[in-house]
Amino acid sequence: MLAYQAGDEGAFDAIVRRYSGQVFGLLTRFLGDRPGREDLVQEVFLRVIRARKRYRPEARFSTWLYRIAFNLSANFQARSGRREALSLNYESDDTSMVEPADEDAPDPSRGLERDDVVHAVRAAIDALPKNQRMALVLAKYEELPYSEIALVLESSEKAIKSLVHRARENLRAALGSYLEEDFA
Amino acid sequence: MTGECRSFRRELERVLARAHSLVELSWSEHLLGCAACRALLEEEEALETLLGSLPEPALPADLAERVLARLRRGLAEGDPLDSVLEAVGSPEVPRDLASDLLGSLRLDRALELLPDPEVPPALAERTLLGLRRHRRSRRPQLVLAAAAAVLVLGWIGTRLVTRGEGPRRPLQQVAALPVAPEDAELLEYLDVLEDWELLVSEDLDVMLSSLDPVDEMLLDWTETSEGPEEG
Numbered sequence: 001m002l003a004y005q006a007g008d009e010g011a012f013d014a015i016v017r018r019y020s021g022q023v024f025g026l027l028t029r030f031l032g033d034r035p036g037r038e039d040l041v042q043e044v045f046l047r048v049i050r051a052r053k054r055y056r057p058e059a060r061f062s063t064w065l066y067r068i069a070f071n072l073s074a075n076f077q078a079r080s081g082r083r084e085a086l087s088l089n090y091e092s093d094d095t096s097m098v099e100p101a102d103e104d105a106p107d108p109s110r111g112l113e114r115d116d117v118v119h120a121v122r123a124a125i126d127a128l129p130k131n132q133r134m135a136l137v138l139a140k141y142e143e144l145p146y147s148e149i150a151l152v153l154e155s156s157e158k159a160i161k162s163l164v165h166r167a168r169e170n171l172r173a174a175l176g177s178y179l180e181e182d183f184a
Numbered sequence: 185m186t187g188e189c190r191s192f193r194r195e196l197e198r199v200l201a202r203a204h205s206l207v208e209l210s211w212s213e214h215l216l217g218c219a220a221c222r223a224l225l226e227e228e229e230a231l232e233t234l235l236g237s238l239p240e241p242a243l244p245a246d247l248a249e250r251v252l253a254r255l256r257r258g259l260a261e262g263d264p265l266d267s268v269l270e271a272v273g274s275p276e277v278p279r280d281l282a283s284d285l286l287g288s289l290r291l292d293r294a295l296e297l298l299p300d301p302e303v304p305p306a307l308a309e310r311t312l313l314g315l316r317r318h319r320r321s322r323r324p325q326l327v328l329a330a331a332a333a334v335l336v337l338g339w340i341g342t343r344l345v346t347r348g349e350g351p352r353r354p355l356q357q358v359a360a361l362p363v364a365p366e367d368a369e370l371l372e373y374l375d376v377l378e379d380w381e382l383l384v385s386e387d388l389d390v391m392l393s394s395l396d397p398v399d400e401m402l403l404d405w406t407e408t409s410e411g412p413e414e415g
Contacts, residue, residue: 020251171231
């Protein structure tokens with residue numbers, strides 16, 4: 001990013017190639033498999049272009065990128081009324097993010113069961129407040145330390161710890177029936 | 185909840201925060217005697233399993249290249265507003281802005297420490313008095329100028345009366361007076377003095393109060409008449 005800031009236009013291509021997948025993954029974890037995520041990825045990098053002169057390497061570049069992605073996706077969700085769209089998506093046959101549990105599994109009902117679980121987990125994550133959801137996604141799937149999550153969400157490390165704790169409590173409550181079964 | 189329970193749960197949170205496996209906690213001695221913590225650990229393990237069951241997001245093919253192509257297209261087309269905003273750029277902050285501001289603040293504080301100047305008592309009254317004296321000091325000159333004008337006019341009037349044209353009433357005498365060029369010039373000077381507010385009405389009142397009745401009548405005439413032809 002510093003090279004791009006210094007005028008190396010080729011460095012920007014390298015940034016997009018390196019981070020676009022990470023941003024797309026984060027958006028998918030946060031928003032679900034709804035359409036428009038690729039547009040958001042483009043928007044994230046457009047913000048990078050616009051903020052090039054203001055960028056200061058005070059934290060890891062990915063942390064700065066995640067903050068942009070979080071702000072954009074939170075606005076995007078607020079604009080588009082995500083819950084209604086998601087409920088429709090669940091009934092649709094869009095399974096772009098759902099991989100078969102085990103392609104060699106002989107029992108197809110086992111795969112359906114697993115899809116149910118995946119949908120239930122997604123719905124439970126989706127029902128979390130946006131800050132809890134992003135804190136959980138960053139901690140669980142991006143494996144960011146609380147100190148970096150605090151930078152992304154512009155909050156304190158202590159507040160992030162509390163957010164993750166409450167997110168897990170909410171998930172345990174929402175997925176209570178699944179917690180007693182063995183899906184391993 | 186005992187102290188051991190709290191300690192176990194702190195450890196549980198620490199392991200979760202570091203995304204480590206919870207298996208290491210299952211060997212804790214505390215769990216042997218605490219069903220609540222054992223149940224909590226089992227729930228957390230099950231939740232981890234559920235969260236881990238979500239598949240990795242499937243990335244669209246050639247995502248980076250497509251995003252780059254779209255960005256280039258968008259930048260090439262350009263948004264007029266963006267180009268204007270880019271042209272404006274970021275405001276340049278002077279290098280020593282912070283130290284200058286702090287210096288100014290310190291100076292302000294230092295200036296505030298200075299005591300207010302003491303105003304001498306009755307300054308306003310004494311100032312007004314001084315101004316009045318100044319104005320009075322100019323009056324003799326003005327009075328002399330006016331008196332000279334009156335004397336000249338009076339002398340002309342007296343000469344005309346003594347030419348043997350018979351007794352006439354004062355106004356008639358005055359109306360019949362021709363105004364000599366030098367007298368007209370003197371009157372103009374007086375007008376100028378008055379226009380410039382060097383000769384204020386207050387000064388005139390003072391002068392007039394010192395004139396004898398004949399001279400005063402003569403002056404009245406000069407103020408109300410353009411000349412003998414109109415009288």
